[in-house]
Amino acid sequence: MSAATKAPAAPGRADLKVVILVPAALLALAVLPFVLPTYQVSVATQILIFAVLAMSIDVLAGYAGRTSLCHGAIFGVSTYVVLYGSTVAGLPVLASMVVGVLAATVLAAVFGVLAVRTSGVYFLLLTLALGLIVWGVCLRWTAVTGGENGLRGQLQVGAFAQPRALYLAVLAGAAVMSFGMWRFVHSPFGLTLRGIKDSESRMRSLGYNVPLHLVIAFTVSGFFAGMAGAMYAVFNNFVSPSTVQLSQSVAGLLMAIVGGIGTLFGSVVGAFLIIALEQAVSLYTERWLMVLGAMFVLIMIFAPEGVVGKARALLARSAQRRGRQ
Amino acid sequence: MMDRRQFLKTTAGATAATAIGAPAIVQAQGSGPIRIGLLAPLTGVVASGGREMVDGFTMFWEQQGGTLAGRKVEIVTEDDASNPDTALQKARRLVEQANVHFLCGDLLANTGLAVANYVKGNGVPYFIPIIAADDLTQRARIPNVIRIAGYSASQTTHPLGDWAWKQGFKKLATIGQDYTFGHEQCAGLARVFSENGGKVVQQLWHPLNTADFSPYLGQLAGAGVDAVFTMQTGADGTRFIQQWANFGLKGRIPLMGSMNCTDQSVIRTMGAEPEGIITPAHFAEGSDNPATQKFVKDYEAKFSKTPSLYGFSMYSGAMWIARALEKVRGEAENRAAFLDAVRTTELTDSPLGTAVRLDAYGNPIYDIMIRKVVKRGDGKFWNVPTDTYPGVSQFWKYDPETYMKQPPYSRTYQAIKT
Numbered sequence: 001m002s003a004a005t006k007a008p009a010a011p012g013r014a015d016l017k018v019v020i021l022v023p024a025a026l027l028a029l030a031v032l033p034f035v036l037p038t039y040q041v042s043v044a045t046q047i048l049i050f051a052v053l054a055m056s057i058d059v060l061a062g063y064a065g066r067t068s069l070c071h072g073a074i075f076g077v078s079t080y081v082v083l084y085g086s087t088v089a090g091l092p093v094l095a096s097m098v099v100g101v102l103a104a105t106v107l108a109a110v111f112g113v114l115a116v117r118t119s120g121v122y123f124l125l126l127t128l129a130l131g132l133i134v135w136g137v138c139l140r141w142t143a144v145t146g147g148e149n150g151l152r153g154q155l156q157v158g159a160f161a162q163p164r165a166l167y168l169a170v171l172a173g174a175a176v177m178s179f180g181m182w183r184f185v186h187s188p189f190g191l192t193l194r195g196i197k198d199s200e201s202r203m204r205s206l207g208y209n210v211p212l213h214l215v216i217a218f219t220v221s222g223f224f225a226g227m228a229g230a231m232y233a234v235f236n237n238f239v240s241p242s243t244v245q246l247s248q249s250v251a252g253l254l255m256a257i258v259g260g261i262g263t264l265f266g267s268v269v270g271a272f273l274i275i276a277l278e279q280a281v282s283l284y285t286e287r288w289l290m291v292l293g294a295m296f297v298l299i300m301i302f303a304p305e306g307v308v309g310k311a312r313a314l315l316a317r318s319a320q321r322r323g324r325q
Numbered sequence: 326m327m328d329r330r331q332f333l334k335t336t337a338g339a340t341a342a343t344a345i346g347a348p349a350i351v352q353a354q355g356s357g358p359i360r361i362g363l364l365a366p367l368t369g370v371v372a373s374g375g376r377e378m379v380d381g382f383t384m385f386w387e388q389q390g391g392t393l394a395g396r397k398v399e400i401v402t403e404d405d406a407s408n409p410d411t412a413l414q415k416a417r418r419l420v421e422q423a424n425v426h427f428l429c430g431d432l433l434a435n436t437g438l439a440v441a442n443y444v445k446g447n448g449v450p451y452f453i454p455i456i457a458a459d460d461l462t463q464r465a466r467i468p469n470v471i472r473i474a475g476y477s478a479s480q481t482t483h484p485l486g487d488w489a490w491k492q493g494f495k496k497l498a499t500i501g502q503d504y505t506f507g508h509e510q511c512a513g514l515a516r517v518f519s520e521n522g523g524k525v526v527q528q529l530w531h532p533l534n535t536a537d538f539s540p541y542l543g544q545l546a547g548a549g550v551d552a553v554f555t556m557q558t559g560a561d562g563t564r565f566i567q568q569w570a571n572f573g574l575k576g577r578i579p580l581m582g583s584m585n586c587t588d589q590s591v592i593r594t595m596g597a598e599p600e601g602i603i604t605p606a607h608f609a610e611g612s613d614n615p616a617t618q619k620f621v622k623d624y625e626a627k628f629s630k631t632p633s634l635y636g637f638s639m640y641s642g643a644m645w646i647a648r649a650l651e652k653v654r655g656e657a658e659n660r661a662a663f664l665d666a667v668r669t670t671e672l673t674d675s676p677l678g679t680a681v682r683l684d685a686y687g688n689p690i691y692d693i694m695i696r697k698v699v700k701r702g703d704g705k706f707w708n709v710p711t712d713t714y715p716g717v718s719q720f721w722k723y724d725p726e727t728y729m730k731q732p733p734y735s736r737t738y739q740a741i742k743t
Contacts, residue, residue: 037421037422038421039417039418039421039422040422042417042421046414140503142505142735142736142737143735143737147504147505148434148435148504148505149434149435149438149458149504149505150409150435150438150439152438152439152442153442154442154445154446156446161446236410236413237442237443237446238409238410238413238438238439238442238443240409240410240435240439242408242409242410242435243410279418282404286367286368286404289368
């Protein structure tokens with residue numbers, strides 16, 4: 001977790017590289033759908049959406065020290081509202097997406113108020129319980145949520161019926177949100193969160209309103225999870241209780257952990273690794289979950305700080321060695 | 326910090342490009358094998374049913390010699406993991422990557438509905454011998470989704486409602502799994518029974534995977550009814566029947582069930598507990614029809630177990646597909662002609678031994694049998710027909726258009742006439 005305690009990079013020196021590297025990365029990702037077959041484009045779209053979910057979890061887990069097990073539910077609520085809005089209430093897709101994100105944000109704010117007074121394992125359990133409530137409501141409130149069968153719609157209207165166009169739109173959305181989250185955790189507010197993570201009592205004695213900071217952080221992170229959920233609604237055209245169930249929250253958290261907690265963009269790597277591996281392995285065996293499980297165990301043993309965290313540590317070490325020579 | 330982070334992001338993108346850019350199978354046009362995408366839950370809560378689906382489906386194609394109209398038949402099987410999101414993803418992969426000509430399968434209603442919604446957008450034919458969700462061939466029907474060799478949830482319980490009334494039962498209680506399939510099956514019975522003049526005095530709903538039925542059994546025992554109807558699938562069926570017997574209710578109150586409740590997948594692992602339970606179905610493995618008995622013998626010889634509804638339905642579904650494909654000389658690429666052939670095919674040589682055809686809405690019309698669980702010669706139990714309702718459609722005796730103007734059956738709308 002050393003990455004989290006480091007000060008953000010000095011803006012002056014980094015700016016030049018950002019100017020070159022960020023557009024280069026975005027360009028590479030933007031060209032992707034033109035070289036991949038259709039199915040892989042939809043896999044790539046899914047990776048981007050789940051990367052945003054994983055990043056939203058990392059904002060809390062990596063920077064405020066609060067590991068949430070209800071972000072899958074917040075994500076799914078947005079998906080539900082978007083599908084309900086556009087298929088049952090007859091709203092335009094974009095409007096229902098706005099309502100969906102709004103609903104997720106409000107829900108996150110409520111959950112935040114309930115959860116932030118706890119920390120550690122109690123926070124984990126409380127958010128788990130809150131997520132299960134959402135799942136229970138989605139399963140039982142048949143009249144609105146369609147119960148077990150869920151809601152279906154046709155949200156890929158106009159140009160977005162093309163997988164490529166949909167991918168590019170999701171890429172644009174994910175890029176903006178990644179920047180938003182990056183900016184958020186590197187802002188003075190984000191620094192306060194890191195302070196809270198390191199020592200809550202010290203921050204309190206310094207005069208910071210710790211619960212308020214955490215509620216805001218929870219709400220902001222829920223907002224991003226909701227954005228991911230709204231994009232998922234358009235991507236999937238379908239939602240059922242399996243989208244809000246615990247395994248969804250766990251999947252998001254695992255992606256963040258595999259990539260590296262507190263690295264933010266590690267979540268992108270984590271989402272890619274897990275989804276791509278799932279796709280590749282399930283081609284050969286129906287026991288692909290065991291392979292994934294083995295991967296998690298290996299990562300926890302050899303790179304507990306995550307793939308990106310480990311890579312960073314290795315790079316830093318080699319730079320140090322070079323510096324000494 | 327920044328440069329490394331960006332570096333990693335770039336590498337991630339590049340790796341993504343190479344790793345998931347694995348070459349897709351090249352699509353053949355009009356020649357080469359007929360590719361069938363088979364979706365079945367091979368993992369998750371209904372995995373054992375999924376295995377039998379694959380068994381039944383492949384058994385037919387093996388008997389067929391793996392070819393049809395001079396073309397090889399290639400079956401690409403994918404596991405839907407009993408999860409609708411996975412089912413949708415696998416359907417996408419089958420259509421967009423494996424380039425299958427059509428899809429077939431899925432067990433749970435929500436997985437089928439998710440895939441149906443996907444093919445609604447792209448017109449890929451999708452056949453659902455197991456998915457029973459009423460509305461898929463009623464209010465929300467999709468032209469390229471056809472329930473060949475399948476049944477709609479309330480199709481078999483409508484006649485049971487009539488049968489129960491004719492047995493002289495005046496008061497009934499129902500208990501069912503609390504999800505759409507359960508609501509639809511209970512409603513079919515409750516509606517017809519109450520319209521005949523019977524009274525449905527109590528309806529209980531329990532969550533899927535209920536371990537302990539004692540609170541429900543207590544209520545049912547004290548309800549003062551002439552008979553009880555139970556709608557169950559999978560392990561819930563096993564537990565309900567077992568506890569019904571353990572509580573001493575077996576033989577005291579007549580028990581009727583949904584067809585899945587006494588399906589071979591449930592009763593083949595049990596002892597004498599299910600004996601005497603009455604269920605309605607279009608298939609009865611204990612029927613003395615020679616075609617049925619031949620199928621049962623073949624299946625038992627191959628898999629050393631009596632065929633369940635899953636194995637039977639997928640076998641017949643495969644046969645239906647084959648008969649339709651023969652009509653269009655194996656041209657699965659020509660979707661319109663193929664779908665038309667499927668709709669107009671009358672299946673005469675299925676294990677049912679009777680001719681089956683589709684109604685105008687893509688659901689088969691069956692002779693619905695009222696079956697009773699009895700012991701057969703070798704000590705095993707199976708379902709033997711005692712009564713038959715010929716030519717039952719998904720709409721029972723109602724006018725289809727009027728029927729579909731009423732709301733779909735649900736927990737709150739059981740269509741009980743009071």
